[in-house]
Amino acid sequence: xxxxxxxxxxxxxxxxxxxxxxxxxxxxxxxxxxxxxxxxxxxxxxxxxxxxxxxxxxxxxxxxxxxxxxxxxxxxxxxxxxxxxxxxxxxxxxxxxxxxxxxxxxxxxxxxxxxxxxxxxxxxxxxxxxxxxxxxxxxxxxxxxxxxxxxxxxxxxxxxxxxxxxxxxxxxxxxxxxxxxxxxxxxxxxxxxxxxxxxxxxxxxxxxxxxxxxxxxxxxxxxxxxxxxxxxxxxxxxxxxxxxxxxxxxxxxxxxxxxxxxxxxxxxxxxxxxxxxxxxxxxxxxxxxxxxxxxxxxxxxxxxxxxxxxxxxxxxxxxxxxxxxxxxxxxxxxxxxx
Numbered sequence: 001x002x003x004x005x006x007x008x009x010x011x012x013x014x015x016x017x018x019x020x021x022x023x024x025x026x027x028x029x030x031x032x033x034x035x036x037x038x039x040x041x042x043x044x045x046x047x048x049x050x051x052x053x054x055x056x057x058x059x060x061x062x063x064x065x066x067x068x069x070x071x072x073x074x075x076x077x078x079x080x081x082x083x084x085x086x087x088x089x090x091x092x093x094x095x096x097x098x099x100x101x102x103x104x105x106x107x108x109x110x111x112x113x114x115x116x117x118x119x120x121x122x123x124x125x126x127x128x129x130x131x132x133x134x135x136x137x138x139x140x141x142x143x144x145x146x147x148x149x150x151x152x153x154x155x156x157x158x159x160x161x162x163x164x165x166x167x168x169x170x171x172x173x174x175x176x177x178x179x180x181x182x183x184x185x186x187x188x189x190x191x192x193x194x195x196x197x198x199x200x201x202x203x204x205x206x207x208x209x210x211x212x213x214x215x216x217x218x219x220x221x222x223x224x225x226x227x228x229x230x231x232x233x234x235x236x237x238x239x240x241x242x243x244x245x246x247x248x249x250x251x252x253x254x255x256x257x258x259x260x261x262x263x264x265x266x267x268x269x270x271x272x273x274x275x276x277x278x279x280x281x282x283x284x285x286x287x288x289x290x291x292x293x294x295x296x297x298x299x300x301x302x303x304x305x306x307x308x309x310x311x312x313x314x315x316x317x318x319x320x321x322x323x324x325x326x327x328x329x330x331x332x333x334x335x336x337x338x
Contacts, residue, residue: 004310004334005066007041009033010051013073013290017299024307039063046334047071047306050079052286053267058084068331069309071302074289075099077319078211078238089326091309092319095301097155099289104159106288107206107236108167110260111148113282114232115141120279141203141230143168149202151195151218152209152237153179153187160206161187173198176209199226204234211238219243224250230257236288239264244275251278262288 006025010032012018021027028041033054042048042056042064050056051073061067061084070080072094085092113119117140124130148164150157153176164170165188172189175198184191192198195218199205205227209215219233220243227233233256235242244265250256258280267286275281305315312328 004046005044006047006049006306007038007045008049008051009038009054009056012049012051012299012302013295014299016296017301017303020300020303021306025310035059042067046310046331049073049302049306052076052079054079056080056085061085061088061090064090066330066334068327068334069093069306069315071095071306073302074298076211076238082320086320086323089323089330091315091324091327093302093305093309093315093317094319095298095305096317098294098298098301100155100159102291102294103156103236103288104163106262106284107156107160107208107234108163110234110236110262110282110284111143111204111206111232114258114260114280115143119282143170143204145169145171146203147171147173147201149173149175149198149205150189151175151198151205151207152215153184153189153191154208154210156236157206157208158183158187160208161189173202195223196226199223200228202231203228204232206234207237207241209237209241211240215241217241217243219247221246221249224255227256229254232257233259234261235259236262239267248274248278251280254280258282260284262286 004025006021006027008029011029018027030038030041039060042060044066045064046066047069048056049071056070056079058081061081067090069091070085072080075094075096077092077094080092082092124133148170150161150172153174161172164172174184174189174191175195181191218241224246247259251259260282262284263286269275275283305317308315310331312331314324318324
């Protein structure tokens with residue numbers, strides 16, 4: 001019997017998942033494929049694992065006549081056209097939960113880097129100017145007792161709230177129209193009904209929403225102008241939640257004191273980006289969730305769910321459950337040897 005063909009749109013973040021797949025599948029690993037190259041590889045694929053920012057769009061899906069399942073590399077599903085996949089009865093799976101600790105830690109690290117001016121201090125020291133800036137204490141801030149506004153109270157937002165309260169006795173406000181008041185209360189946060197109120201009251205705003213039609217571009221000029229002049233903005237969610245041009249202007253003209261970003265409107269960030277010229281901005285290359293522990297667990301979760309789907313077993317984290325019977329029938333019809 002033939003072995004199933006699995007296409008990886010970029011290598012997995014950790015070799016453990018690839019090793020698991022190789023035991024039972026024919027694995028084709030693509031490195032920085034063009035959309036046309038990915039579509040060509042998908043033509044014979046029974047499964048595709050998409051590592052952000054590679055996209056499995058309608059064109060790729062249309063070329064994949066034997067496809068049973070598409071697996072996202074992490075929790076986020078914006079790299080896959082779920083509507084098109086569902087229309088073609090292709091299962092989509094993701095890997096929630098693994099980024100909760102590392103991303104919440106990264107959010108706190110960015111807060112501390114800004115509040116303690118870690119990056120400028122490092123530059124001053126390397127230039128031999130460190131002691132000349134020891135009286136610039138007006139720009140240093142304590143997190144203790146400050147107000148943290150969290151937008152998006154899912155797993156990561158909730159864990160960030162817990163860390164802020166337990167570690168720094170911060171007051172936490174939460175804006176998320178889709179969670180009940182009791183969830184905010186159990187996290188130690190106060191739920192607010194108005195995004196504008198949260199922005200105006202917070203010393204630090206940390207973004208943790210999913211990217212969808214409601215959240216795309218939700219932080220623009222009006223929202224940034226609502227924030228306090230000494231406030232910080234942290235984004236470890238998705239870059240397109242923030243209108244980057246508005247943020248550049250807000251930092252340049254000091255509407256807000258600073259920002260910390262792990263994600264960007266367009267990735268990877270170009271060498272000519274205006275972000276690089278901003279001294280009140282801390283940058284990370286979309287690595288908040290990529291700890292050694294998390295990437296190994298995510299790669300294994302991805303591989304296991306692919307193998308489950310190809311064997312006709314319902315995967316643990318199915319994004320479009322309504323089409324599972326049809327996807328399972330496709331796996332069975334392919335007579336895959338697992």
